[in-house]
Structures are given as structure tokens and as C-alpha cells.
């Protein structure tokens with residue numbers, strides 16, 4: 001993994017809009033995107049609707065306050081009645097209290113269910129990521145997936161908690177407020193309504209631009225996450241090659257781009273904010289002057305003007321916040337799209353049709369052709385009509401020059417990739433006709449790059465066994481893999497191995513991966529160069545132990561060294577995408593020049 005990271009430096013990896021997996025489609029509607037959240041929101045809809053209702057009530061309670069003020073000014077204040085003034089003050093206090101309590105109730109109603117919605121969506125995303133084929137993961141940078149599982153989901157929860165409710169609440173509040181103002185005095189009301197049209201226009205224009213900027217920003221966060229993740233995983237390579245400067249430059253460039261996008265978003269927000277603050281402000285000022293003149297002339301009561309202006313002021317927040325709420329909704333729509341890009345990706349296909357044919361036992365490749373889905377069109381396939389039969393109980397070594405497609409061929413057996421044409425059978429049953437569980441229960445694999453998880457040694461190895469496998473199996477597997485170093489670890493098999501098992505040596509990791517492959521006593525064993533990191537003596541010891549396991553297992557073993565090849569009953573030579581020779585090691589050494597060269601050249605190229 002780390003080596004690949006160096007060859008694919010993040011500067012070239014930073015995806016552009018064009019080649020990004022699942023790039024955004026040009027015309028899409030925010031509402032339509034957000035509606036896709038409904039299945040997740042459905043279970044908490046009752047709470048969400050009651051919360052919205054409570055918020056509407058709370059907001060309307062706030063609008064009663066100006067009416068009480070009017071009564072206070074025109075009544076007790078005008079008549080100089082202290083008792084009445086106190087009573088009015090008490091009403092105002094109670095109304096304010098009720099408003100605050102109701103908003104508190106709303107928050108209480110939504111907090112817990114929405115955390116549940118976020119958790120459910122995250123669990124679904126994780127499940128989907130596990131089920132997506134290897135080809136998907138080859139294509140998608142991990143940071144893009146990480147950022148979807150964290151940042152985007154948080155945006156969605158915030159959206160459901162806040163903008164969703166308040167867009168509704170504010171709309172209702174503004175409507176009720178405007179009606180109240182028109183009823184108080186319709187001329188002043190029209191003055192206040194004046195700026196509505198320009199504000200709406202600004203909103204629509206802004207919404208479109210903001211949507212694009214939001215999408216760009218969220219994708220750039222994904223790219224940035226990828227760089228950070230690769231730098232952390234590849235820290236040894238980066239330090240070893242002194243690449244921290246170029247890595248830092250890549251990071252700086254991406255974060256500068258992101259900063260640019262965020263600033264652009266801020267400028268857009270500032271524009272709309274300016275429009276939404278200034279225009280209503282001017283309207284309120286105008287209404288104040290006009291109203292004051294009319295109160296002086298005696299054709300408007302002071303109380304009405306007070307009520308009118310305080311209603312207008314009460315509407316200030318709902319109006320001002322709309323820009324901000326729309327911005328949040330846009331970001332949520334983008335996050336929803338990004339989320340569903342992953343959820344909509346095709347998972348590994350399930351069983352197709354297929355049947356056992358006759359006495360076709362063992363592991364068999366029938367005219368298998370394979371081409372990587374992202375290979376350039378027109379390029380030759382990696383595997384070209386491969387026919388290979390590993391008889392039951394037999395171990396077959398697979399030999400070929402580097403890059404000849406050995407790893408690719410082994411990955412087809414557990415269906416990490418799907419064959420382009422042809423088929424693979426296990427004991428005569430097409431692997432596409434089995435369920436994934438069944439297939440992966442029969443076939444055990446160990447790859448070139450031994451990956452260990454952040455867990456104990458024992459847990460890492462037992463991952464290869466059926467549930468309920470115990471210490472006996474664990475010990476046997478460790479013995480086969482000659483992993484006696486485990487005994488010397490601080491807590492033996494209970495020792496935690498770090499992220500990707502970095503605290504173990506390469507050979508130690510390989511032996512644990514091998515133990516994982518053999519622990520479940522699989523019927524079919526596929527080993528991709530499993531002993532490459534071992535010294536000659538350890539290799540010989542592993543081979544001796546492995547020979548016993550291989551006695552009753554059908555195995556396909558990728559090998560580079562004659563010593564590993566000798567483990568196998570027969571050898572197949574992969575060359576130019578085809579199996580060009582099959583036979584015993586000695587037969588091929590004598591009869592096949594390419595094979596002889598591969599086997600004898602080993603010392604020269606350092607294998």
C-alpha cells in the first residue's frame with residue numbers, strides 16, 4: 001500500500017471534477033436530493049413533526065408580544081394606570097417564558113432521535129462499503145469515503161435538526177407577522193413588504209451558485225482527507241525518501257484550494273446577508289418615519305406604531321437567517337448526494353446460475369479472461385483464456401515474471417474481482433453459483449501484502465476460522481506458520497498489534513497472515529507468494545509444516561523461489577496472460593527455457 005502511495009503522489013491523485021468517481025450531475029434539485037433522506041427520517045417523523053409544530057407555536061407566541069405592547073401603550077400607559085402597567089409587564093414576562101420553554105422542548109424532542117438517524121446512516125454506509133467490490137475500492141480514494149462517513153453525515157444531522165425545522169418555522173412566522181402588520185396598518189405594511197421581491201431574486205441566484213461551491217468544497221475536503229491518510233500510512237516511505245516537502249506541498253496546495261472555495265462561499269453568503277440585512281432595515285426605517293409623522297398628525301395611535309414596529313423587529317431574525325438556512329440546506333443536499341453516490345454503487349453481485357458438472361473436482365479455470373474494469377480500452381487483457389486444473393488434494397505452484405498477472409489470477413478465486421469471461425469451478429460448482437459466504441468459507445487466502453488489523457494476534461489469526469474456533473486451532477495454525485515468535489511477545493497471542501501490524505516485522509506479519517489462511521482448515525488454499533519475506537531457514541521450517549497441511553488441501557501457490565515451488569506437486573507457468581506450461585518443477589526446468597530462466601535468475605535479481 002505504502003509503495004503505491006509514493007508512485008501515485010497526491011498531486012496527481014487529486015481528482016478533478018471530470019474524472020471523479022460519481023461526479024455530480026449538472027442539473028439536480030436540492031429538494032429532490034434531500035427527499036432521499038426520508039427512509040431514514042421516517043422512523044422519527046412523529047418527533048420531528050411535533051418538534052416543528054412546537055417551534056411554530058413558540059415563534060407565534062413571540063408575535064403576540066407586540067400585541068400586548070399595543071394594549072399596554074394605548075391602555076394603561078396612556079391612562080397612567082400603574083396597576084395595568086404591572087399586569088402588562090407580567091403578561092410579557094409569561095409570554096417570553098413560554099416562548100423560551102417551547103424552544104427548549106423542541107430541542108429536547110429532536111436531539112436524541114437525530115443522533116439515531118445519523119448513526120443508522122453511518123452503519124448503512126459502513127455495511128455498504130464492506131459489500132462493495134474490490135473494483136469500487138480500487139477506484140475511490142479512501143479519503144473521499146472517510147469524509148462521507150464523517151463530515152457529510154454530520155452536516156445531514158445538523159440539517160435535520162436546524163434548517164429543516166426553521167425554514168418552515170420562519171416561513172410561518174413571516175407569514176403570520178406580515179398579516180399582523182397589514183391588519184395593524186396596511187400602508188405601513190406595504191412599505192415593509194417592498195424589499196421582498198429583490199430579496200427573493202438575490203436568494204434564487206445565490207442558491208444556485210452556492211450549491212456548486214458547496215459541492216466543490218466537500219469534494220476538496222475528501223481529497224484533503226486522502227492526502228492526510230496516505231501521509232500517515234506511508235510515513236515511513238515519506239521519511240525514507242525525504243519526500244515530506246513534496247507531500248507538504250501537495251497538502252498545502254489542496255488546502256489552499258479548499259480555503260479559496262470556502263472564501264468564495266463566504267463571499268456569496270456575505271452578499272446575500274448584506275441584501276437581507278440592508279433592505280429590510282431601510283424599509284423599517286422608512287416605516288418608522290412615516291408612522292411617527294402619522295402619530296404626530298393624530299391618525300395613528302402610538303400603540304399601533306409600537307406594535308407594528310416591534311412585529312417588524314421580531315421578523316428580523318426569521319428573515320435574516322433564511323440566507324444562512326438556505327446555505328446549510330444546500331450543503332446538506334450536497335452531502336446527501338455524496339452519501340448516495342456510495343450507497344447507489346453496485347454491490348457485489350449475488351449468485352448467478354450454475355451447476356456442478358460431473359466429476360470435475362478440484363479447482364478449475366475454464367477459459368478465464370480478465371481485464372481490470374479501469375484498464376484503458378484496447379489494452380490486452382491481463383489474463384487471456386486461462387485453462388488450469390488443480391486436482392483435488394494437489395498443490396499447484398504458479399510461476400511467472402513480475403507483472404504477469406499471478407496476483408490477479410489468485411484474486412479471482414475468492415471473487416475479489418469478477419472474471420470478464422470464462423468461469424472458475426470448485427469441485428465442479430461454478431463459484432458464481434455459490435453465496436459469498438459459502439465460497440469464502442471454502443477458500444482461504446493469504447496475499448503478498450499481509451494486512452493485520454488493530455486487534456490481538458489471536459483475533460487476527462482466528463479471523464480466518466469459523467466462529468467458535470478455539471485455542472487448539474490457533475496453536476496449530478501458529479505452528480504451521482512457524483510463528484513461534486508469538487510466544488516471545490509481551491502478552492503472547494493476546495498482544496495487540498498496531499494499525500496494520502506495523503509493530504511486527506515483515507516476515508512476522510507474513511507468518512501471521514499464513515496462520516490466518518490455514519487456521520480454518522480450508523478445502524481450497526490460495527497463497528500469493530506467502531513466504532517471500534522469510535529467511536531461508538524459516539522458509540524451510542514453514543515449508544515442512546505447510547507440507548502436512550497441503551497434503552489434504554487443494555492449493556494454488558504463487559511462488560518465485562525454487563524452494564517454494566518444490567512444495568507443490570506441479571507447476572504452472574503464466575506468461576503473456578496464458579498458462580504456457582504445466583508440469584513438475586524438474587520437467588519444466590528441463591523442457592521450458594522461460595521457466596529455467598525465471599528459476600535460475602532468482603539470485604541475480606535479488607529474489
Ligand SMILES: Nc1ncnc2c1ncn2[C@@H]1O[C@H](COP(=O)(O)OP(=O)(O)OP(=O)(O)O)[C@@H](O)[C@H]1O
Nearest residue numbers: 138372375382400401402403404405406407408409
Ligand atoms: N487494481 C488494478 N487495476 C488495474 N490494473 C491492475 C490492478 N492490479 C494490477 N494491475 C495490472 O495487472 C497486471 C498484473 O498484475 P499482478 O499484480 O497480477 O502481477 P503479479 O504477477 O502478481 O506480479 P508480482 O510478481 O510482481 O506480484 C499488471 O500489469 C498490473 O499493472
Ligand SMILES: [Mg+2]
Nearest residue numbers: 406407408448
Ligand atoms: Mg503479485
